[in-house]
Every structure is written in C-alpha cells, then in structure tokens.
Amino acid sequence: xxxxxxxxxxxxxxxxxxxxxxxxxxxxxxxxxxxxxxxxxxxxxxxxxxxxxxxxxxxxxxxxxxxxxxxxxxxxxxxxxxxxxxxxxxxxxxxxxxxxxxxxxxxxxxxxxxxxxxxxxxxxxxxxxxxxxxxxxxxxxxxxxxxxxxxxxxxxxxxxxxxxxxxxxxxxxxxxxxxxxxxxxxxxxxxxxxxxxxxxxxxxxxxxxxxxxxxxxxxxxxxxxxxxxxxxxxxxxxxxxxxxxxxxxxxxxxxxxxxxxxxxxxxxxxxxxxxxxxxxxxxxxxxxxxxxxxxxxxxxxxxxxxxxxxxxxxxxxxxxxxxxxxxxxxxxxxxxxxxxxxxxxxxxxxxxxxx
DNA sequence: AACATCCACAACCGCATCCGA
DNA sequence: CTCGGATGCGGTTGTGGATGT
Numbered sequence: 001x002x003x004x005x006x007x008x009x010x011x012x013x014x015x016x017x018x019x020x021x022x023x024x025x026x027x028x029x030x031x032x033x034x035x036x037x038x039x040x041x042x043x044x045x046x047x048x049x050x051x052x053x054x055x056x057x058x059x060x061x062x063x064x065x066x067x068x069x070x071x072x073x074x075x076x077x078x079x080x081x082x083x084x085x086x087x088x089x090x091x092x093x094x095x096x097x098x099x100x101x102x103x104x105x106x107x108x109x110x111x112x113x114x115x116x117x118x119x120x121x122x123x124x125x126x127x128x129x130x131x132x133x134x135x136x137x138x139x140x141x142x143x144x145x146x147x148x149x150x151x152x153x154x155x156x157x158x159x160x161x162x163x164x165x166x167x168x169x170x171x172x173x174x175x176x177x178x179x180x181x182x183x184x185x186x187x188x189x190x191x192x193x194x195x196x197x198x199x200x201x202x203x204x205x206x207x208x209x210x211x212x213x214x215x216x217x218x219x220x221x222x223x224x225x226x227x228x229x230x231x232x233x234x235x236x237x238x239x240x241x242x243x244x245x246x247x248x249x250x251x252x253x254x255x256x257x258x259x260x261x262x263x264x265x266x267x268x269x270x271x272x273x274x275x276x277x278x279x280x281x282x283x284x285x286x287x288x289x290x291x292x293x294x295x296x297x298x299x300x301x302x303x304x305x306x307x308x309x310x311x312x313x314x315x316x317x318x319x320x321x322x323x324x325x326x327x328x329x330x331x332x333x334x335x336x337x338x339x340x341x342x343x344x345x346x347x348x349x350x351x352x353x354x355x
Numbered sequence: 356a357a358c359a360t361c362c363a364c365a366a367c368c369g370c371a372t373c374c375g376a
Numbered sequence: 377c378t379c380g381g382a383t384g385c386g387g388t389t390g391t392g393g394a395t396g397t
Contacts, residue, residue, distance in 0.1 A: 013365070035382065052366065087385060102386075103364055
C-alpha cells in the first residue's frame with residue numbers, strides 16, 4: 001500500500017490527483033529541475049519519482065496499448081544487436097519507453113523466444129545452453145541427427161558430414177562462452193586477446209562465419225524453415241564462407257581461455273574433457289583453410305555491410321550480435337559511430353520473414 | 356465463495372554517467 | 377582536473393487483477 005519514507009515523501013502508485021498536478025505544472029512551466037519540481041508543483045514526492053511518472057506514463061507523446069507485430073520484430077532484432085540497452089532500443093520505437101519495452105521483453109518476448117528454442121540472451125539456438133555439461137554428448141547427438149532443436153537438426157540433416165558440424169558447433173560454443181555477454185570473464189577474454197594466437201583476425205573471420213550460421217539457424221520465419229529453404233541457404237552459405245584453420249597453438253589458447261573461464265565455476269572436469277576430446281578442435285585436414293584474413297577493422301565493417309546488403313544470404317542483425325571484445329571495440333569507436341547508427345537503422349527495419 | 360497462484364506492469368532502487376561550477 | 381548534484385539506465389520489486397483450484 002501507500003508508503004511514506006523517512007522524509008515524509010510518498011512512494012508507490014500515483015493517484016489521478018497527483019498525476020493532474022504533475023501534468024498541470026509541467027504544461028505551465030516545463031519540468032525544469034526535477035529535484036525542485038515536487039515542491040513547486042505541490043507534490044509530496046521525490047523528484048525522481050516525478051520524472052519517472054512523467055517520462056514513462058504521463059508524457060503526451062507516449063503510445064499506449066499493445067505492441068504491434070512490427071514493433072515486436074524491431075525489438076527482437078534490436079535486442080540481438082544491442083542487448084539489454086532498453087533506452088537505445090526505445091529510441092527506435094517512437095512513443096515507447098525503455099521501461100515499457102523492458103517489461104514487454106521480460107514478460108512476452110523472452111518466453112516467446114524460449115518457446116521457439118532460441119536463447120533470448122544470445123539469440124542462438126538453445127543447444128548452446130548448458131554447453132559445458134553437454135559437450136560430451138554433442139558429437140553423439142550430431143551423429144544421430146537427433147538434437148532437440150529443430151534448426152540444428154535441419155542443418156545437421158543437410159550436412160554430408162555430421163561429425164564435422166559437431167566440431168564446428170563445439171568451437172562455436174567455446175567462443176560463445178568466452179565472449180558471452182551474460183557472463184563475461186574479462187580475464188579469459190583478455191587472455192584470448194593478448195596471448196599468442198597468431199592471427200586474431202582469423203578468429204574474427206570465424207566469428208563472422210559463426211554468426212552467418214547463426215543467421216541461418218535463428219533468422220527466417222518464426223517457425224521452422226522448410227527443407228528447401230535450408231538447402232538453398234546452406235548452398236549459398238557454403239559458397240561464400242569458409243572456416244578458419246586453427247593451429248595447435250590457437251587451439252591450445254582456446255582451451256586455456258576456456259580453462260580460465262571455467263576455473264571459477266566448478267567445471268574443470270568438462271574443460272578437461274574438452275581439452276582431451278578428439279573433436280574439441282577442428283583439425284586442419286577436416287576444415288578448409290581461410291581464403292583470406294581481413295586484417296583491418298574496416299574490412300570487417302565492410303563485410304558486415306555486404307552482409308546487410310546482400311540478398312543471397314539472410315541478413316539478420318543478430319548475425320552481428322557478437323560480443324567478442326575486439327568487435328566491441330569497433331562498436332565503441334567514435335569514428336564508426338555513424339556506421340553503427342546506419343546499421344542499427346537498417347537492423348530495425350529488417351524484414352523478419354524469410355524471403 | 357474463498358483462497359492460492361500467476362502474471363503484467365508501474366514504480367522503485369542503486370549505480371553509472373553527465374555536466375557545470 | 378575534480379567534485380558534487382542532476383539525470384539516465386537497467387535490474388528488481390511490489391501491487392493488483394486475472395485465473396485456477
């Protein structure tokens with residue numbers, strides 16, 4: 001119920017009378033200093049409470065009511081790019097507040113994605129979840145083509161070599177864990193960055209490829225792509241992307257990074273399994289070499305641009321939802337601000353349906 | 356009808372960031 | 377430069393209505 005704090009300021013739900021006082025005052029005088037406003041407006045509230053009530057509820061330009069399907073898709077796409085940056089997402093949805101979007105996400109969209117078998121944090125198929133405990137089962141699952149996730153299952157069916165895909169998947173997962181936005185381990189990531197990996201650009205390439213695959217898996221219709229759709233996408237995908245070759249040193253670094261990452265989470269056994277398993281790292285004779293490494297950030301940017309502009313491969317904003325630090329640096333770089341602004345504009349207008 | 360549980364959402368809290376003196 | 381107040385942000389909580397038993 002209504003509560004009064006130690007300064008005799010009211011908390012909790014606003015009454016219509018309070019709302020009216022706030023509206024009247026702001027319409028006459030503007031809000032000015034929020035701290036000073038309550039006294040001037042005759043409200044027994046703190047300034048913060050007034051600001052929140054105004055910006056989230058009383059502001060005249062607020063759009064109320066249900067989110068449209070289009071808004072829903074925009075939110076999902078932007079979330080894939082921006083994560084829980086609610087205010088940034090809100091800035092692309094006129095009339096919607098960050099609070100409203102956040103609530104909508106937590107109450108509706110998260111569940112919806114989960115039901116679709118997509119991890120709402122990573123926007124990846126949920127087979128990535130529980131990675132560390134699932135690793136030993138992954139290969140067997142791939143060989144049986146019996147994964148619970150329909151997207152992955154589809155892809156696996158289409159692969160001539162399910163084992164190879166399992167290897168890709170494992171490496172995906174390792175990198176995903178190391179770069180996870182939900183639980184970043186800076187020590188491990190920095191290890192990755194500063195250690196003796198010969199060419200980090202190969203990892204960038206790999207992540208992009210990974211993102212492409214993710215795009216194939218996650219994007220498209222809400223509902224499962226048909227066999228023909230998957231076949232066609234995969235054909236394009238395979239024609240355009242190749243996997244990086246990782247040397248033994250690189251592999252060891254990944255394992256070291258993973259060890260550091262998991263050292264704090266009682267998963268050392270799993271790490272050892274990864275380290276010792278025959279399928280944890282793609283050997284060079286299984287995975288094709290990189291055609292070319294792209295040494296410059298601008299190259300990555302242009303590749304992403306091509307990706308956005310290309311019609312042949314699904315261009316899903318979530319395909320850039322990589323939180324691996326070096327890419328994060330690019331996103332932080334002021335020089336590329338305008339690029340990202342453009343990108344986000346495009347992302348927010350991406351068509352959701354598979355064409 | 357009464358009670359319990361679930362669910363959606365407004366509002367709060369604590370921390371981060373901004374900005375002017 | 378740095379300090380402190382103002383504002384913004386994201387996570388979380390509390391409340392009330394809806395639904396289930």
